[in-house]
Amino acid sequence: MAEAADIKGISHSPARRWLRRTASVILGAPLVATLLAGPAAPGAQAGEASKAPAGSSTVDVTLDSLAPSAPVKGDTLTVSGTLTNRSKETVTDARVDLRVGPRLFGRTSIDAAAERTGYVPGSDPAAIGGKYTLKIAKLPSGITQNFTLSVPVGKLGLDDAGVYQFGVSLSGQTSRAPYEQVLGIERTFLPWQENESDARTRITYLWPLIASAHLTAETGSDEQQTPVFADDDLAAELAPGGRLEQMVSLGSQLPVTWVIDPDLLAGVDAMTKSYRIKVGDTTIAGKNQAVAKQWLTK
Structure with missing residues (x-):
């Protein structure tokens, strides 16, 4: 007392x-x-362990493929992935939805979208819905199920060219939370260019067109100062089947950018006129003007 x-x-x-x-x-x-x-998320109500997955962490959504990765007007976008129920309850009346938009401006907005994990109403766009939804009657606890969805890009509401938010979500309910809610979501980014020519990555190959020096500093004793070549090897490279001839022939069929040695052009140009070739202590007249002209033309 x-x-x-x-x-x-x-x-x-x-x-x-x-x-x-x-x-x-x-x-x-x-x-x-x-x-x-409001109502507690699944797995977060009284009596549940704090480590149990809840809300939009209940189902793990994984994106395995997105094709084409950079769609253009007229394409059909196909998304594939997996769904894994991480909770101890069966998810029922579920559906897989696609969510697109808005366009992202700058690196900061892209980083902010990438850092989000769970579903955020207002920040995550509304589902496209309609026939572009995959319905799943039930997803038992611990089970993984594959999914594939296809949608014409014309139904995605893409406007100006740029990078858009793109997400795949699973909505459903459980016995503990018998109301529809987003139980899992995964995001990625969708680049958009309306025209195929704008979306295609342009690549060019730099092809060096070079040869060792053949034109000497000497000139002929005539009034025209005829150029003198150390040998006639350049003519062999310019002739059909020669190295320089093959490079020009193959390059004409490829998206290449020529990187040409000016000394090579000067030497070939000199061969289109009267020229001489050193042979021992004397010189002889060169005879491959036609070969040089044909190569320069090609």
Whole structure:
């Protein structure tokens, strides 16, 4: 009785009354927050372990392929992936939806979209819906199921060229939360160019067109100062089947950009006119003007 009297006396002291009021406010705050937040997500209600997956973490959505990766007008986009129920409950009345938009501007907005994990109403776009939805009657606990969805890009609401948010979500319900909600979502990015020519990556190959020097610093003793070549090997490279002739022939059929040695052009141009070739201590007249002209023309 003395102990009870002590407790009763302590509980009525001003300091203790203040402490009890403060504790009531602190303990009541989570309750108020919970009531304002609405119904608890699956796995997060009273009695559930805190480690249980909840809300949009209930189902793990994985994207395996997106084809074409850079669609253009007239294409059909096909998305494939897997769904894994990570909770201990069966998901029922489920459907897989595609979500597109809006266009992202700058690296900051792309990073912000990439960092989001769970479903965020208002930030994640609405589902396309209609016939571009895959319905799943039930997804038992721990089970993984494949999915594939196809949609014409004309139904995605893509406007100006750029990069758009693109997501795949699974909505459904469980016995503990018998109302429709997003239970899993995965996001990626969808580049969009209306015209195929704009979407195609342009590649060019740089082909060096070079040869060792054949034209000497000497000139003939005549008034025209006829150029003198150290040998006639350049003519063999320019003739049909020669190295330089094959490079020009093959390159004419490929998207190449020529990187041409000016000295080579100067030498071939000199061969189109009268020229001489050193043979020992003397020179002889060169006879491959036609070969040089044909190569320059090609």
